[in-house]
Amino acid sequence: MSSDRKNKDQDPRLVNIRSFIDNIDSRIIELLQERATLAKEIGEVKRELGMPILDPAREGKIRRKLAAGAEGPMDTDALVRIYETIMAESRRLQEED
Numbered sequence: 001m002s003s004d005r006k007n008k009d010q011d012p013r014l015v016n017i018r019s020f021i022d023n024i025d026s027r028i029i030e031l032l033q034e035r036a037t038l039a040k041e042i043g044e045v046k047r048e049l050g051m052p053i054l055d056p057a058r059e060g061k062i063r064r065k066l067a068a069g070a071e072g073p074m075d076t077d078a079l080v081r082i083y084e085t086i087m088a089e090s091r092r093l094q095e096e097d
Contacts, residue, residue, distance in 0.1 A: 043094025
């Protein structure tokens with residue numbers, strides 16, 4: 001890395017913004033783990049009740065909520081792509097014994 005690039009990476013504005021991003025990332029990880037724990041609990045209840053893991057109505061509701069809440073630089077399609085991955089991982093966790 002050139003010293004010019006290194007100096008630019010140390011710009012206080014970048015350092016400050018990256019610090020905020022690091023804090024947000026930590027919160028996102030914590031929330032994803034909390035969500036995963038709840039998804040596993042849902043899987044246990046669904047097994048007890050003899051329900052299928054996949055719930056298209058619930059996933060549709062989540063997609064509609066995403067569409068209604070896309071009021072920032074990230075559009076609905078981007079949010080849906082992220083949540084499709086989250087929901088797929090939740091289903092995978094629910095299928096585990």
